Amino acid sequence: MKDIHSYWAYIVLAILIFTVVNAIIGLQQKKKFTDKDFRLGLFTLIVSHLQLLIGLGWYFMSPWYKALKDNGSEIMGDKTTRLLAVEHPTVMIIGIILITIGWSKHKKKTTDRAKFKTFALFYGLALLLILSRIPWNNWF
Template structure:
């Protein structure tokens, strides 16, 4: 179960990143080109929030059953000094919670804006900050700090 959930969480990251980039592109396009906020834009806003929350559920579930996290929690004094263990036990989950919170706030605030340009501007700013936070905390295969495969097999 752990391996399947880990692969699913890893795969879903690409869905989060692609929908977030699509939403950001659309938000900047609408904001800077003074486009009307269409039903499609609202669907995109809602979709990224939904995909991010699905990833959050998978991540929390994974956090609860992870042997790495279990080691971190049971041996905190020594584990906090081990980069890879600390990353998954504390840093990754904290930054991802912040990123998903930013997406949620941006989505909710955008929905409540009165004019189209404010809706796009709110989405653009909040989602961009969320993207930066998320990108900084993914264990990329090329990262010198903590490295994991970009695609995990099931």
């Protein structure tokens, strides 16, 4: 489960970065919001929701959840364990919520510009949050 979560993260980050860059370019160059842009946003939503499920599955099997329950103050007192047991899961969930809000908001927008703007804003914010709380030292 941990390995799947670790490998799936490459796909999540790659597609999320691609979608944000695509939205910023679309906005700057006043492009038409096409089917391709719609599918990119949808694919990012699906891939990140799958990562949420894998992450939740792994979290409750991982030593971090048990350690947090049994020894909360010690886990919270150390920044490495706090990142794995609390900050990473919480911030990733917030990031995925932002992606979900961005997806549903973009559908209600009627102009190409507003659709790209919604993706750039919500998916972009999610990307920044996700990048800020990845346990980089464990991953590489």
